Amino acid sequence: MTATAESTRKQRRSSKKPRRSDRTKAEIRLGWLLAGPAFFVMLAVTAYPIAQATFDSLFSFRLTAPDERSFVFLDNYILLFSDGLFWRIFGVTLLITVVTVAVELVLGFALALVMHRALKSLRGALRTAILVPYGIITVVSAFAWYYMFDINSGFVNNWFSWVPGIDSDLDWFSNFGTAITVIMASEIWKTTPFIALLLLAGLAQVPDELVEAARVDGATKVQQFTRVIIPNMKAAIMVAVLFRALDAFRIFDNVFIMTGGDANTEVLALLAYRQSISRLEIGLGSAVSVVLFICVLLLCLLAVKGFRVDLASGTDSSGGKKQGGK
Amino acid sequence: MKARSAGAAAAAAVLLLSGCGGQDEVPTLTWYINPDDGGQEALAEKCTEEADGAYRIQTSLLPMDAPAQREQLARRLAAGDSSLDIMSIDPPFIPELATPGFLAPVPEDVAERTTEDTLEGALAGAMWGDELVTVPFWANTQLLWYRESVVEEAGLDMDEPVTWDEIMDVAAEQDKYLGVQGIRAESMTVWVNALVESQDESILVDPSASADELETNLDSEAGARAASIMSRIGQEGLGGPGVASMDENQSMLLFQRENGSFMVNWPFVWPATLGAADEGSIDADIPDDIGWTLYPRVDADTPTAPPLGGINLGVGAESEHPELAYEAIECIVTPENQAEYFVTNGNPPSSESAFDDPTVEEEFPMADVIRESLDMAAPRPQTPFYNEISESIQGRFTPLSGVDEDTTPARTDSYIMEVLRGERLL
Numbered sequence: 001m002t003a004t005a006e007s008t009r010k011q012r013r014s015s016k017k018p019r020r021s022d023r024t025k026a027e028i029r030l031g032w033l034l035a036g037p038a039f040f041v042m043l044a045v046t047a048y049p050i051a052q053a054t055f056d057s058l059f060s061f062r063l064t065a066p067d068e069r070s071f072v073f074l075d076n077y078i079l080l081f082s083d084g085l086f087w088r089i090f091g092v093t094l095l096i097t098v099v100t101v102a103v104e105l106v107l108g109f110a111l112a113l114v115m116h117r118a119l120k121s122l123r124g125a126l127r128t129a130i131l132v133p134y135g136i137i138t139v140v141s142a143f144a145w146y147y148m149f150d151i152n153s154g155f156v157n158n159w160f161s162w163v164p165g166i167d168s169d170l171d172w173f174s175n176f177g178t179a180i181t182v183i184m185a186s187e188i189w190k191t192t193p194f195i196a197l198l199l200l201a202g203l204a205q206v207p208d209e210l211v212e213a214a215r216v217d218g219a220t221k222v223q224q225f226t227r228v229i230i231p232n233m234k235a236a237i238m239v240a241v242l243f244r245a246l247d248a249f250r251i252f253d254n255v256f257i258m259t260g261g262d263a264n265t266e267v268l269a270l271l272a273y274r275q276s277i278s279r280l281e282i283g284l285g286s287a288v289s290v291v292l293f294i295c296v297l298l299l300c301l302l303a304v305k306g307f308r309v310d311l312a313s314g315t316d317s318s319g320g321k322k323q324g325g326k
Numbered sequence: 327m328k329a330r331s332a333g334a335a336a337a338a339a340v341l342l343l344s345g346c347g348g349q350d351e352v353p354t355l356t357w358y359i360n361p362d363d364g365g366q367e368a369l370a371e372k373c374t375e376e377a378d379g380a381y382r383i384q385t386s387l388l389p390m391d392a393p394a395q396r397e398q399l400a401r402r403l404a405a406g407d408s409s410l411d412i413m414s415i416d417p418p419f420i421p422e423l424a425t426p427g428f429l430a431p432v433p434e435d436v437a438e439r440t441t442e443d444t445l446e447g448a449l450a451g452a453m454w455g456d457e458l459v460t461v462p463f464w465a466n467t468q469l470l471w472y473r474e475s476v477v478e479e480a481g482l483d484m485d486e487p488v489t490w491d492e493i494m495d496v497a498a499e500q501d502k503y504l505g506v507q508g509i510r511a512e513s514m515t516v517w518v519n520a521l522v523e524s525q526d527e528s529i530l531v532d533p534s535a536s537a538d539e540l541e542t543n544l545d546s547e548a549g550a551r552a553a554s555i556m557s558r559i560g561q562e563g564l565g566g567p568g569v570a571s572m573d574e575n576q577s578m579l580l581f582q583r584e585n586g587s588f589m590v591n592w593p594f595v596w597p598a599t600l601g602a603a604d605e606g607s608i609d610a611d612i613p614d615d616i617g618w619t620l621y622p623r624v625d626a627d628t629p630t631a632p633p634l635g636g637i638n639l640g641v642g643a644e645s646e647h648p649e650l651a652y653e654a655i656e657c658i659v660t661p662e663n664q665a666e667y668f669v670t671n672g673n674p675p676s677s678e679s680a681f682d683d684p685t686v687e688e689e690f691p692m693a694d695v696i697r698e699s700l701d702m703a704a705p706r707p708q709t710p711f712y713n714e715i716s717e718s719i720q721g722r723f724t725p726l727s728g729v730d731e732d733t734t735p736a737r738t739d740s741y742i743m744e745v746l747r748g749e750r751l752l
Contacts, residue, residue: 060748063400063401063404064400064404064422064423064425064426064428064710065425065426065710066404066426067426075748079748079749079750079751080751083750083751085750085751086751150571151567151568151571152568152571152572152576152579152580168567169567170567171567171568171570171571173570173571174570174571174725260510262510262570262724271751274752275751275752277397278393278397278713278717279713279714279717279752280397280400280401280404280713284751
């Protein structure tokens with residue numbers, strides 16, 4: 001039945017525009033030829049490991065005891081969810097995600113506005129300069145921040161001893177409050193430029209006429225910003241928040257280098273690393289990884305639903321306009 | 327034309343084959359080494375030369391810290407990597423690799439020849455279940471280093487054994503710092519273990535027990551006493567303000583500064599301090615102010631059991647040339663080579679006769695104390711689950727100021743048991 005429907009449609013199309021049908025077909029074939037290999041490679045390098053990890057997470061399997069591998073079904077997950085440590089680590093990861101993304105969004109907006117409005121002539125040079133922290137490898141920047149604040153080799157205690165609470169005896173990485181502050185500060189320093197650039201692109205998409213019209217209608221600066229500019233760059237904001245939230249939730253390097261999880265600063269990715277790499281407990285480690293993956297998926301869904309933006313059409317200006325018009 | 331190109335191809339193939347074949351005749355042994363000052367590389371070259379074509383040793387570098395070395399070796403061994411001909415292994419991880427049969431058995435004659443005069447502590451670290459599973463290469467131990475000026479002022483007789491209480495009192499009186507490793511790392515387990523072993527007790531009740539039955543013995547008088555020493559250092563700030571991030575290197579730097587008094591540390595600090603004095607980064611007369619003796623006692627009447635470290639050599643079970651690998655190991659660990667390695671790289675020999683080498687005494691005036699210390703040294707808990715035990719101890723005994731002799735040992739015990747039985751996350 002579908003075959004006949006298909007053929008009549010084909011016939012209809014071919015009777016109207018015979019050339020285009022061939023071209024469409026050829027294009028589709030070309031599309032598969034071009035994207036197909038990448039698609040299969042992606043399947044091999046993402047879908048397969050995910051499936052393998054999910055499978056492994058149902059076993060009690062220690063790499064150095066290969067003969068004692070046994071099927072435990074959901075025991076690894078039960079162990080995770082019933083352990084207070086997991087929830088504390090989950091909380092820390094969430095805290096880092098929320099705080100860094102919020103601060104980065106505010107700072108990034110400020111930077112984007114400065115670049116967009118005030119310094120149009122310098123925009124190119126500024127954009128490059130601003131990208132420098134983002135261009136530094138995270139491990140390298142983590143070491144830089146670590147050595148800056150480290151009590152034995154750092155200069156921060158010395159330079160900022162006039163700030164109340166900071167003196168030469170302050171060990172930043174020995175208690176939660178200070179350690180997590182440094183970790184988050186380094187994360188913010190490094191990725192604010194990324195958000196700023198994405199937002200700058202969003203700002204550039206807002207048509208000047210809209211802002212002009214709002215001004216003529218008597219809108220204040222704040223009203224122009226909240227009613228016209230922000231709604232029109234929703235897609236850009238969403239992309240920025242989504243990317244950063246996913247990144248921040250998977251934070252690893254900064255914590256690994258600076259505290260290694262000491263002072264209760266452990267995060268989910270580090271927990272997964274410690275179970276599978278340090279303890280060689282492949283089953284338990286896989287379970288943590290699967291949980292981390294599901295969290296990231298949920299975060300994605302939440303962001304896409306929350307912003308009610310269709311990414312595919314939302315990133316171009318017409319989509320933006322439509323959104324703004326609503 | 328066709329024939330000519332075919333001929334050329336054949337000639338090229340013959341050339342290639344003969345080129346490969348020439349190298350293939352000499353089996354290549356890969357030696358996974360821990361980072362050092364190039365001593366293992368030099369030994370590999372030396373033994374390759376001495377083998378005279380029987381084998382060739384090439385080295386491959388492992389990561390910097392011991393746990394990361396373990397991770398890489400364990401992963402490769404579990405995957406059946408046949409390139410692991412010779413491995414430099416840190417002693418505490420030996421049981422974990424030996425239990426699943428990842429290590430090729432040591433032939434009896436090799437075992438006999440290579441352990442003829444091995445110091446007792448070093449030999450204990452190479453054994454698992456009453457069997458020699460690796461060959462001792464070099465052995466390490468911690469000494470008590472002190473500043474002569476501080477000791478003099480305190481009137482302490484360093485020729486007599488000293489106790490932790492004494493050095494803590496002196497540091498507190500003179501308002502100076504003790505060089506200890508307060509960081510949450512392997513060094514914390516080294517310290518806890520030495521404190522417990524120095525009271526003639528062991529952390530493990532029965533080392534050969536399985537994960538479900540393994541028990542630790544920290545909730546005991548010995549554990550409480552160890553905790554009380556660490557807690558006093560933490561609470562009175564005797565380890566300096568940065569004690570929570572103090573590793574071996576940082577504590578050496580602290581010891582070199584004005585408020586340094588005593589330090590427990592490995593012998594690498596001696597060449598490092600001499601080097602720093604030469605370079606001018608520390609006062610040139612500091613080395614003259616430094617003395618050394620055996621690791622402090624816990625009780626005045628019980629002999630000390632200093633920490634044991636070092637490197638043993640193992641052969642991977644999947645190695646294609648286990649006999650040659652053991653032949654090469656025999657070459658590497660000769661007392662002469664151990665002595666040379668000590669002098670050039672600062673890592674003490676595990677063989678007693680290597681200490682008799684005249685160059686050793688010259689470069690390391692404390693060689694006698696090291697030898698004595700190695701004879702008394704006690705290994706860390708020997709069990710395939712060492713990593714879990716060590717990480718639990720590290721977590722519970724840091725920060726030092728939070729250690730409580732009434733609760734910390736008991737909590738560590740129950741935590742280790744829960745982790746090993748799969749009831750808790752580590």
